[in-house]
Amino acid sequence: MGTGFAIRFGEKGGYVMRVRKIFFILFVMMVGVLSGFAVARAAEPIKIGVAFGLTGVWADWCKRNIIAVEMAIEEINAGGGVNGMPLKSVIYDTASKPDEATRIVRKLATDDKVHAILGPFSSSECEVAFPVGNKIGVVMMVQASSKPGVAAANRPYAFRNKIDELRLAIPAITKWKGHYNIRSVAIVHDAKDAVSLALGTQVLPGVCKKLGLEIVNEGKYVTYQTGDFDMKPQVTRLKGFKFDGIVFGGIYMDGVTFIKEARRQEVNQPMVGGNPLMHFLFPIRAGKAADGVYTSSEFYHWMPKEKVKKFTKDYVERAKKRGFDPPEPLQFDVNVYDGIYMFAHVMKKMGITNKP
Numbered sequence: 001m002g003t004g005f006a007i008r009f010g011e012k013g014g015y016v017m018r019v020r021k022i023f024f025i026l027f028v029m030m031v032g033v034l035s036g037f038a039v040a041r042a043a044e045p046i047k048i049g050v051a052f053g054l055t056g057v058w059a060d061w062c063k064r065n066i067i068a069v070e071m072a073i074e075e076i077n078a079g080g081g082v083n084g085m086p087l088k089s090v091i092y093d094t095a096s097k098p099d100e101a102t103r104i105v106r107k108l109a110t111d112d113k114v115h116a117i118l119g120p121f122s123s124s125e126c127e128v129a130f131p132v133g134n135k136i137g138v139v140m141m142v143q144a145s146s147k148p149g150v151a152a153a154n155r156p157y158a159f160r161n162k163i164d165e166l167r168l169a170i171p172a173i174t175k176w177k178g179h180y181n182i183r184s185v186a187i188v189h190d191a192k193d194a195v196s197l198a199l200g201t202q203v204l205p206g207v208c209k210k211l212g213l214e215i216v217n218e219g220k221y222v223t224y225q226t227g228d229f230d231m232k233p234q235v236t237r238l239k240g241f242k243f244d245g246i247v248f249g250g251i252y253m254d255g256v257t258f259i260k261e262a263r264r265q266e267v268n269q270p271m272v273g274g275n276p277l278m279h280f281l282f283p284i285r286a287g288k289a290a291d292g293v294y295t296s297s298e299f300y301h302w303m304p305k306e307k308v309k310k311f312t313k314d315y316v317e318r319a320k321k322r323g324f325d326p327p328e329p330l331q332f333d334v335n336v337y338d339g340i341y342m343f344a345h346v347m348k349k350m351g352i353t354n355k356p
Helices: 014-043 059-078 098-110 123-136 165-180 194-210 232-238 252-264 281-290 306-321 331-350
Strands: 046-052 087-093 116-118 139-142 158-160 184-190 222-224 245-249 271-273
Touching (some): 046 098, 059 331, 087 098, 116 331, 123 194, 165 245, 184 232, 194 245, 232 252, 245 252, 252 271, 252 281, 306 331
Parallel strands (some): 139 158
């Protein structure tokens, strides 16, 4: 049997006094429940979705990016969180696939009810995932996707914390041209990946022409598909042209395969690549074949700034514990870190809470 209140009619003063007592007790209980609910609500986190390619072609970057996500959220929460509420990441793997990235964005926004999404990583993913987020109305910010115009085409909810390839290519090719006295170039690019395709057919040719370089294979660019393990046909075709330097549009893994095969076939002209070539594993895996290759980045961990030094120190400690070698941060790591802080800043300014 359950406990309850007994009301005895006819007892002098009993009814009124007992009813008052009942209401008082109920009031106290309700205040307790409501205050407890308020405390529970205040303790609930503000959720930020993370849609990264933790497997697949982008994993070498994205798995490291998780360290930066954790660093930023821990620091923000240690400082009081956002409007008194902690931040929490909800992480899913896009498998580096555009269709999966689209599904993950929809899941984060509608099922997990996150307030914002960091990612996905690549332009190929963003071209299909951004429109979904834009339709739902969830703010998305990416750390990569350097193909020009992808975020701008999906306003008002899509943003990119990344300098695009055009702005990065100009200083890189300018310095490369001057160092090697380059006058003519041959272009090699990935014909599958969105940013590499844009690099090879638009950005890099445009920059080369602007700098007065002759493109000896214009309209006949040497192409390959992401992940091709045999670059013999591409290098053999390249040998049919006369040029001073190679301009490469592709990710670092394919860059390793290409440059090693090129040097094996004694194609020794200097090479410059777009930002996707920038990874510390490129010179490690390519060995001597990578000597003298130029690329671009908006961040270097040896920058003489105190904030950079602190970020790098904290990042390296965590990366070593997880077995990353080399452990130093890349440009995408700092872009992720800053991206979380940007979300927190805007949320504070706009008075965002943990209400979905």
